[in-house]
Amino acid sequence: MERTQLLELANKYGSPLYVYDTDKIETQYKRLTSAFNSVDNLKLNYAVKALSNVNILKFLTNLGAGLDTVSIQEVQLSLTTGIDPKNIIYTPNGVSLQEIEEVAKLGVQINIDNLSILESFGQKHPEIPVCVRINPHIMAGGNSKISVGHIDSKFGISIHQVPHIKRVVENTGMNINGIHMHTGSDILDIDTFLRASEILFDVAKQFKNIDFIDFGSGFKVPYKEGDISTDIEQLGLQLSERFNDFCTEYGKEITLMFEPGKFLVSEAGSFLAKVNVVKQTTSTVFAHVDSGFNHLVRPMMYDSYHHITNISNPSGKDRYYSVVGYICETDTFASNRRISEISEEDVLCFHNAGAYCFSMASNYNSRYIPAEVMIVDGKDYLIRKRQTMQDILQNQVVVDFAPKSKSKKEKVTA
Numbered sequence: 334m335e336r337t338q339l340l341e342l343a344n345k346y347g348s349p350l351y352v353y354d355t356d357k358i359e360t361q362y363k364r365l366t367s368a369f370n371s372v373d374n375l376k377l378n379y380a381v382k383a384l385s386n387v388n389i390l391k392f393l394t395n396l397g398a399g400l401d402t403v404s405i406q407e408v409q410l411s412l413t414t415g416i417d418p419k420n421i422i423y424t425p426n427g428v429s430l431q432e433i434e435e436v437a438k439l440g441v442q443i444n445i446d447n448l449s450i451l452e453s454f455g456q457k458h459p460e461i462p463v464c465v466r467i468n469p470h471i472m473a474g475g476n477s478k479i480s481v482g483h484i485d486s487k488f489g490i491s492i493h494q495v496p497h498i499k500r501v502v503e504n505t506g507m508n509i510n511g512i513h514m515h516t517g518s519d520i521l522d523i524d525t526f527l528r529a530s531e532i533l534f535d536v537a538k539q540f541k542n543i544d545f546i547d548f549g550s551g552f553k554v555p556y557k558e559g560d561i562s563t564d565i566e567q568l569g570l571q572l573s574e575r576f577n578d579f580c581t582e583y584g585k586e587i588t589l590m591f592e593p594g595k596f597l598v599s600e601a602g603s604f605l606a607k608v609n610v611v612k613q614t615t616s617t618v619f620a621h622v623d624s625g626f627n628h629l630v631r632p633m634m635y636d637s638y639h640h641i642t643n644i645s646n647p648s649g650k651d652r653y654y655s656v657v658g659y660i661c662e663t664d665t666f667a668s669n670r671r672i673s674e675i676s677e678e679d680v681l682c683f684h685n686a687g688a689y690c691f692s693m694a695s696n697y698n699s700r701y702i703p704a705e706v707m708i709v710d711g712k713d714y715l716i717r718k719r720q721t722m723q724d725i726l727q728n729q730v731v732v733d734f735a736p737k738s739k740s741k742k743e744k745v746t747a
């Protein structure tokens with residue numbers, strides 16, 4: 334997005350502010366579909382958790398995407414877009430049987446990630462086909478907190494427990510129609526995807542009625558100029574060929590699915606924050622912005638890198654800064670970062686702020702959750718208002734406690 338347009342938006346809507354460029358979302362969507370264009374049946378289910386504003390969901394479903402959800406609330410949110418429930422997959426982790434049954438009633442594709450629920454669900458609803466999430470025991474992902482396909486991870490059913498899945502199917506008469514994995518996020522190496530895919534093909538072969546294989550997501554996007562990212566085109570070439578061979582072996586044209594979050598929306602997002610204070614200390618220069626990890630938690634939570642530019646003074650002399658927030662504990666966005674000279678009231682732009690930024694925001698320190706703006710064909714639309722004190726108080730119940738009667742001693746002193 335143009336620097337001047339971003340500055341205008343910060344002036345128009347105030348800061349902090351999230352801005353999403355739908356051109357970039359569309360480019361990414363089309364890039365992924367064309368990388369797999371030799372597969373007859375391809376389905377991209379956008380991972381709602383990455384950025385769940387309903388306008389973004391609508392934009393992606395209009396492009397042809399399905400939706401990948403992890404909670405009944407995400408399913409309900411998705412349904413408000415008018416999407417056919419069949420185009421939603423629900424991949425919860427550790428939720429109750431009751432929630433899964435409620436989602437199943439909505440007509441959504443269920444994906445189960447543990448044997449206990451699989452058995453209970455199969456006993457009660459053998460007529461509803463389900464997908465199973467397999468843990469392929471592969472270490473992948475840019476950070477231990479987002480590596481979810483390894484042996485110690487809480488996600489999925491171990492590949493060593495596939496015989497047990499088959500036993501449950503036999504005993505309940507249920508039908509497995511899909512095989513799924515998701516091994517982590519920020520996975521650079523396409524060999525990791527290819528190795529894990531082989532494991533899924535092996536599992537899929539063991540079930541007769543497979544309609545799709547869902548390879549999850551985890552594609553790494555660039556975080557700054559020149560940064561390396563997953564080679565989607567190469568992955569498309571190699572995996573498509575292998576997938577088409579698998580369909581021939583299996584004797585059926587099944588669907589190849591992915592559920593990308595970051596790949597579709599990370600680079601489309603910019604987070605704008607204004608500098609309140611520039612503070613020179615004996616060790617560094619802090620640039621304090623009018624935000625904190627309450628709005629953008631990834632650096633503090635996952636040590637994530639967000640490129641930061643000073644859009645108010647792009648051609649200033651570069652200096653080194655620690656960019657920090659206003660939260661009452663350490664909330665560092667970047668340390669010792671080279672940025673063009675910062676003055677108080679400058680607007681800083683945090684790049685790659687589309688995925689897992691707004692959607693992880695909170696009201697910590699009773700700060701308001703920022704507004705969101707979406708750019709479509711160059712025009713800006715407010716898609717979420719900034720919160721107000723009314724929102725903070727909305728569900729609080731003010732109780733009129735009766736005052737305690739004072740003790741004798743207190744009465745005397747009074």
Ligand SMILES: Cc1ncc(COP(=O)(O)O)c(C=O)c1O
Binds near residue numbers: 518592593594
């Ligand atoms: C089950 C599942 N699918 C898809 C995704 C999206 O991953 P990414 O944002 O790396 O594309 C996640 C992310 O955590 C996930 O847990």
